Amino acid sequence: MASLARRAHLKHANAGSGSGAAMFPLRRPLEIFTSEQNMSDFEDAAREALAFLRRRLGFDLWMITRTENDDWTVLHCEDQSYDVHPGQLFSWSDSFCSEMVKGNGPRIAPDSELVAAYSSAPISKKLPIRAYIGVPLLLSDGSLFGTLCAVDPKPQPVNIQEDQELMEMIGMMLSKILQMELKADNESSRAERFEAQALSDALTGLYNRAGWEQLVASEDGRNRRYGKSSAVVVIDLDDLKLVNDSNGHAAGDELIRCAADTLTQASRTDDIVARLGGDEFAIIGVNCDKAGGEALRERVTQALHQSGVRASLGMAWLTPGTT
Known part of the structure; x- marks a missing residue:
C-alpha cells in the first residue's frame, strides 16, 4: 500500500503546477494516514482517511456515509464550503453515489456536468457540484454499507482519475475495518444484554x-x-x-x-x-x-x-x- 501511495505521490509531483494534487503537497503520503491512529477503530480511521484525502486531492467536501433504504446519512465529513455536518440526512436516490453504485457514472468525474447520470441527479440542482469522487463501502456479506465520497463546486484536473486505484484501496481498507468492528460490536451487544x-x-x-x-x-x-x-x-x-x-x-x-x-x-x-x-x-x-x-x-x-x-x-x- 505504501509503495502504491509513493508512486501516486511521485506521479502527481511530476505533473506540474497545473495538477490538483500539486495544490495540496504531502510530505509522507499514506504513512500519515496509517501510522498516527489506531486503525482498528473505524471512527478514527474514517477521520484520518478524510483528512489525508483532503490534503492529497483537495475537494471542498469529503464524506463517509451510510445508506439505508432511501436514507443517506453523513457519518463523518471534512467540509470547507457546503455546510454539511455529521448526522445530516439526504436522499440516497438523489445522490451521485447512488448512480455510481448502479454503474451509471464513473467513480471519479473531474467535471460531473459531462456525465449524464450526475448532471441530471436531483442533488446537483440543490448543491453546486462540478466534480465528484466516490467508492462504495461494503459489509462482510458484500452488501452496501455506504460510500466514501467527495464533491467540489469547481471542475478538477483530468489527471485526478489516476488516483482511482488509491481511492479504491482506501475504500477497501475502511470496509475491512468496519467489518471487523461491526463483528466485535455484535459480540459486545450480546455481552451487554447478558449483563443487563x-x-x-x-x-x-x-x-x-x-x-x-x-x-x-x-x-x-x-x-x-x-x-x-x-x-x-x-x-x-x-x-x-x-x-x-x-x-x-x-x-x-x-x-x-x-x-x-x-x-x-x-x-x-x-x-x-x-x-x-x-x-x-x-x-x-x-x-x-x-x-x-x-x-x-x-x-x-x-x-x-x-x-x-x-x-x-x-x-x-x-x-x-x-x-
Missing part, C-alpha cells in the same frame, strides 16, 4: 428501568457510530388500577405478565423489551427504520388486542442525529 439480565423485573423477567436505560445508551451510541436508526414504542396499560381494585393485586399481576408475554412475542428477537415500572412498558426496535417501527407498533397493537389487553401506545423514530 441482572437488571430484570422480578414479576415479568423483562429488563427493568435500569436495564432499559443501560441498553438505550448503548443503542444510541451505535446509531451515531454506524448511521443506524431505531424505533421506540411505549405502552401504558389502561386497566391495571381497575383490575387491582376489582379483582385484587394477584389479578393485576397476571395482567402485567400477560402484557409482558404479548409484547415479547410481538417483538423481533433482537428488539429490547422492558417494564419501566407499574403499568408502563417500552420496546426498542433495534436497527429499525420508520416503516419498520410502524410495523412493530401495528404488531404490538394487534397482539395486545388479541390477548384482551387494553393499552395506549406511542412511537418515536430515532435517527443518528437524535437521541
